[in-house]
Amino acid sequence: MTDLKNDKLLRALLRQPVDYTPVWMMRQAGRYLPEYRATRARAGSFLDLCRNPELACEVTLQPLERFPLDAAILFSDILTIPDAMGLGLYFTEGEGPRFERPIRDASDVRRLAIPDMEDELGYVMDAVGLIRRELDGRVPLIGFSGSPWTLATYMVEGRSTKSFARAKAMAFDCPELMHELLAKLSEAVAAYLNAQVARGAQALMIFDTWGGVLTPRAFRELSLDYMIRILSRLTREEAGRRVPVILFTKGGGNWLSQMAGSGCDALGVDWTLDLGDARRLVQDRVALQGNLDPCVLYASPERIREEVARVIASYGPGSGHVFNLGHGINPDVDPDRAAAMVEAVHSLSRPFHDAEDRGGSPRHQA
């Protein structure tokens, strides 16, 4: 494979010097782009798009054609693993994902088998390989998975939920069963991420979308402990280079310090915390990714620039920051606003990365 022409993402995730802060956006391949909507219309449904490696590759690359982003992320869904376990994933318009056969009891859990990564999930791996080839070393490719707890909530609820009543009821009343499910999912997630690295993923991200709905104790026992187990099983090198791993627990601001000791390289941070406070909490043990409120992209380019400046200044000087939104980009955002954000990150961050001056104050305040 060709050498990486832009390795700023990997360097920042490992807290190595960079000349500007790299940036990408969660859901950067998505509905806010007209070219994405066109490809999706050709594909049929959202799931048809996920399952077609050529079209998944096409949409993965689309945002890179528009914006000078510093990373690509595999286009896929977080629920591919439970789907491959036989739960029957489908989508209803406006209501999000559902499963035909959710997990209701012990026999449902026992029936679950770890899917074959090159068979049931071969379409994901084919997409990874194809994207990596088509990227041709422009920027690194990020692979990803949902966390075991996040996958479990959908599998037990059978759909999106606000209260997480079924999943929490299982956790409180049948803890052994929930732990059996989470252990199986951990094994599957580790295998899934390792298979992505084998096909060319150069960094990995675990989306713990629903870790933040737990009590501190339940978060440790049901979410963090299983992410730690996965981290210990991951291939951390690809073609002689470290594969950094990012953990992102939405609403997990209270737990950043614990998460920093998990063995990951970086933590995602949503916008409810100042990045400077987050940096103090993790004491520079890991890099940080985030954390612009996605709704800033509804504002004027001038206002976007101000808010970007604030985030960069809050992190402060030195490497270890990957700029991102604190959540996926909203579907009704004007792509030009995303362009304004990317430009602002690149231009405003340079003064914070003077190699001679790292750890001190930036020479030119943005």
Added chain:
Amino acid sequence: MTDLKNDKLLRALLRQPVDYTPVWMMRQAGRYLPEYRATRARAGSFLDLCRNPELACEVTLQPLERFPLDAAILFSDILTIPDAMGLGLYFTEGEGPRFERPIRDASDVRRLAIPDMEDELGYVMDAVGLIRRELDGRVPLIGFSGSPWTLATYMVEGRSTKSFARAKAMAFDCPELMHELLAKLSEAVAAYLNAQVARGAQALMIFDTWGGVLTPRAFRELSLDYMIRILSRLTREEAGRRVPVILFTKGGGNWLSQMAGSGCDALGVDWTLDLGDARRLVQDRVALQGNLDPCVLYASPERIREEVARVIASYGPGSGHVFNLGHGINPDVDPDRAAAMVEAVHSLSRPFHDAEDRGGSPRHQA
């Protein structure tokens, strides 16, 4: 009016000694109770129920007949103020509240008038007076309002939302307009709460349901500052007794320390923080209310007891804790589980309230 027979709620909110930890539940008058469903069916719609003082009084008292709760809370909706401002509140089945005439521009904001508390909002005040009379001093009556930011999100969005795109876009792009709206709402909320105290409310709670979706800076500017303004305008005495005020920002765990300096008497805490950590954060400047995960009520009575014990032990010895769920009780909870929780709070908390031993360790660990 008759003397209060049970004033433990008021004492705990003011961190005065009590012999056990008082308990009530957010949405304790609600759909999980068959008697509530029966009254609501008689009333017609949810709004008909809110607007009928006799029936609102009836459902307010229902949970007190079932459980030895230490407080009643006015049965009403948080959107009565915007409705009285002419926005046309209505409810759609399963989708929550909506407004016929949401706020779209400056002329919409300028048109808003502070409602007359005894005219447009007279039905709320009549309910307060009636409930207070019917309570006959059994327990204190809590009055409440939504926070200005929370009301503003619904008024600008026109409905429930996950992204808060319109409200945040207004805040980022037309900050003066958003501040004009928030200033008007603050005036209305202060008048609304004062009118409730005039009719007999003995404690007040401000529900900042959507403060937690903001950045730290936006939270201060758009939510906390206006709650502070309201606090400075509230009547804090009723019949010679202090009227304690509780602020509750869901997802506001990161900001408890700031909120403790707002002039309130107590802070609500959701379940994503240990109550002991919350107590250290606020350094006993205010009382705390919370913080059982509402989903614990899906578990067995034994498990409920264990989790109640954990919350009580986490707060530790001494007064200043009002037990509550971290969010409203879910509609599909079995009322007997709520009974188990209330019983557990009363019996397990006594060892933490030995008047001679306050500030030290409890003599009998629960």
